[in-house]
Amino acid sequence: MHPALLASKLLEWLEEDAPHGDLTSEAVVPRGVAVRAVVKAKEPGVAACTEDVAEALRLLGLEARPLKQSGEEFKPREAVLELEGDARTVLLLERTLVDLLSILSGVATATRRLVEEVRRVNPRVKVAATRKAPPGLRGLVKKAVEAGGGDTHRFSLSDAVIVKDNHAAIAGGVAEAVRRARERVSFIKLVEAEARSVEEAVEAAEAGADVVMLDNMTPGEVAEALRELERRGLRERVTVEVSGGVTPENIAEYAALGPDVISTSSITLKARPVDLSLEVVEVRGAPQGSRRPSQPPGGPSRRAPQL
Template identity: 50%
Template sequence: MIEARLFAYRLLDALREDDPFWDLTSAIVPNEEGEACLKTKEDCVLAGVEEVVELLKLLGLGYRVVKGDGETAKAGECFLYIRGPKPDLLKVERVVLNLLMRASGIATATRRILEAARAANPRVKVAATRKTTPFLRYIEKKAVAIGGGDPHRFSLSDAVLIKDNHIKAVGGLERALELARKTAPFTAKIEVEVENVADAIKAAELGADIIMLDNMRPEEVAEVDRRLRERGLRERVVLEASGGIREDNAADYAKYVDVISVGALTHSVKAVDMSMELL
């Protein structure tokens, strides 16, 4: 995929950062052909494999993929083999592992919260946010998708998302929606973030396409769903719950909404423990 190749070119900068002159330690290693195994130390959903393969191609290193993106790897399992001069294998080790560990951590966390949410609502989506690591949004959003989630907005240019500060800046929710309809492209959805039941109902009555229920309790989310149904508005809007949602409470929200968004999937996810072993 061309996007993976483009990202691999950016990974060259990560290699330059790690090896700006030459590797003092690998200088003691004989320049002979070798093979290394990349393995996971815990069960996980793999992500980042395609980008690593594209990087290996750029560097002229060989590879053999045993398990790829989206597949489950068990603890202790080798999922990718790389071949080339032993010093070069050691030089790429950390960059390759850093990418795979983070991306797989995101994919694994996404899969787990998605399974928990869909136990209550088989149609609910679990989405990421724009709370991504600078310069890593592509791989972090892709890891969410690999885990079965929805990437949500990729950037500010994708959709209108009116938040509390936008509402304050223009003088009210009604004015914010009026201006958004005038300025947004016809292809862009208009979403409004609200923090209470009354504002959620008002946003729906004013014609918002998506309503984000931010930091609301499950019982408040249930009340929004009920009142919108009573008014015949529920089928006209997408309801999204966000804020404080975890694997252990996702089902409590999933019953009443179409989307659950979880910033923690990208801003504070635990990386999967992996290693590289020379054979």
């Protein structure tokens, strides 16, 4: 996501969190006070989109730099992002910023775990996201999947053709839907077809699909579909994707069968956010008598007020 677009998103989300301003900070924090703060981890995880967030914060008038790059692992009490600037602005952004990074790090962490699990069984199989993601966050969530070592899959309906069951029902079958797509879609766009049975998988491949998605099939059904595609000389002509019903508990079983891609929404919709927090570590320009946290990033300090 372009930094300017992300900055506008942050402002949009801030309007939800502080529609009439930050009552606490405006009452407690004098104008002209500047702070240096860090976003710190309370548990281990994988960083995601820290560079994008830092660039957006700079457009909003703060100095910011990632302390952990996207894809880099962090431990508890390690800082992942540093920001400096007007104290009221930092506190206004605190909850929105921390929640966003928590969600994205959760996606990257969940993806990394599945990627490592699959690699232990079959390093040739890719772990991919699906288009299922929180509205408004899909672009960043996809980048978080990439940070975790996964494949982004398509970002939108405009990226590629994926013939699903409803398309096939309207068109009169999987094969007919694939043929129509082949006739009307540019050569530069892939055509994928969802198959709910071995027969549909063969139909899609024979009709010219680039990718055959074995949807909501059991491991036994996936194995049968792969064997049938091989027997008919179709296996090398298509990319085989397994999707639907894939969980962290069964993904290794699917990977052992040898598909090319396993896609799952568990990494985009069900990933648990990583616990992060924001700490003010230095106060500048405070009125006489104000306390100043003196510990460096990572050390104990006073917590910043919560929004």
